[in-house]
Amino acid sequence: DEVDEVDEVDEVDEVDEVDEVDEIRNLNNFVHNEKLPIGLVLEPIHVDKRAKYLLIAKLGSLLLFLIMMLFLMISKCSSRGLKSSEEKGENSGSKINDYKIIPLPRKEEESLSQKMDRVIDSVNKFFSVVNVSDLSGIIRAPVSGTELIDNFYSRNNFKIPKLESIDSVQSLDGDLSGFWIAMITVDDVFKARTVLLEDTKRGFLLDWEEFVRYGQMNWDDFVKSGEIKPLYFRVRATLDSNPEFAFTDRSKWVCVRISDWKSEEELFGYVERGTELESKISKLLEEEWEKECILKLSFPKERKGGINQVHIVDLLNNNWIIK
Numbered sequence: 001d002e003v004d005e006v007d008e009v010d011e012v013d014e015v016d017e018v019d020e021v022d023e024i025r026n027l028n029n030f031v032h033n034e035k036l037p038i039g040l041v042l043e044p045i046h047v048d049k050r051a052k053y054l055l056i057a058k059l060g061s062l063l064l065f066l067i068m069m070l071f072l073m074i075s076k077c078s079s080r081g082l083k084s085s086e087e088k089g090e091n092s093g094s095k096i097n098d099y100k101i102i103p104l105p106r107k108e109e110e111s112l113s114q115k116m117d118r119v120i121d122s123v124n125k126f127f128s129v130v131n132v133s134d135l136s137g138i139i140r141a142p143v144s145g146t147e148l149i150d151n152f153y154s155r156n157n158f159k160i161p162k163l164e165s166i167d168s169v170q171s172l173d174g175d176l177s178g179f180w181i182a183m184i185t186v187d188d189v190f191k192a193r194t195v196l197l198e199d200t201k202r203g204f205l206l207d208w209e210e211f212v213r214y215g216q217m218n219w220d221d222f223v224k225s226g227e228i229k230p231l232y233f234r235v236r237a238t239l240d241s242n243p244e245f246a247f248t249d250r251s252k253w254v255c256v257r258i259s260d261w262k263s264e265e266e267l268f269g270y271v272e273r274g275t276e277l278e279s280k281i282s283k284l285l286e287e288e289w290e291k292e293c294i295l296k297l298s299f300p301k302e303r304k305g306g307i308n309q310v311h312i313v314d315l316l317n318n319n320w321i322i323k
Helices: 002-034 043-098 112-126 132-137 147-155 208-212 219-225 276-285
Strands: 162-171 179-187 192-200 203-206 231-240 253-259 266-272 291-298 309-317
Touching (some): 112 179, 112 192, 132 147, 147 208, 192 208, 219 231, 231 276, 266 276, 266 291, 276 291, 276 309
Parallel strands (some): 266 309
Antiparallel strands (some): 162 179, 179 192, 192 203, 231 253, 253 266, 291 309
């Protein structure tokens, strides 16, 4: 009986296994026959890919958001800059409008005679100035604003000589292209004078620094001072020879005679031979007599009796106009 029961159990297990295999086969046949959507069949395979695509999509959205924010920030900064420029322009315009004396504006198309009329108009207006504050509207702006004007008139009385006549006007070329020169007569110690004017967007503006021969110290004061700190001056220069005192060696030093435009005091300047500075000065002066230029000068620490001898520290400009 026990043997029969064991055989019966084994038969039941075999039947169950056969039934399970049949069910699997039937399921596979159903899948193939019914043609289910591939997504239902391969769902486990696509889970990782879908997650990857979702991550890429999120990163793309974040990148797009950051680009949009950056664009908005740039646009905002640009609009602020434009607004600031416009305000600056408006303020500049209003400052120009505050000037009591202004030149005739430049026209898009004008004849030579019309341009000459503008030159003459600016010259007349400059010589009509009675207050320092009125200068700014009719002169070329110094590099340091009104600092040079304030400095000059802190050591000199303000005086614009009376204009007696404008004798001629003409345009300049070369290094001074864009400038005009007017030959004038004034009621002053030196009656015959010249003034230079630049044709700007505002009109013809007179070069005040050139007119007053601006230097960092009055020439006569500098000659007496023995100042060892380098200062610049608008001077007339000529190659010369004066091997004395602190500069006795002709083979070492090139000598330049230096004079102010109205002072009787002269100085002898020295530059070391063979240097780049000496080459520039010699080339500038080799065929010139009393060449107008801007030199930086200083007295030597040990003058050795040479009261009128100075070092030429630098050649700042080949003429009296700083463009």
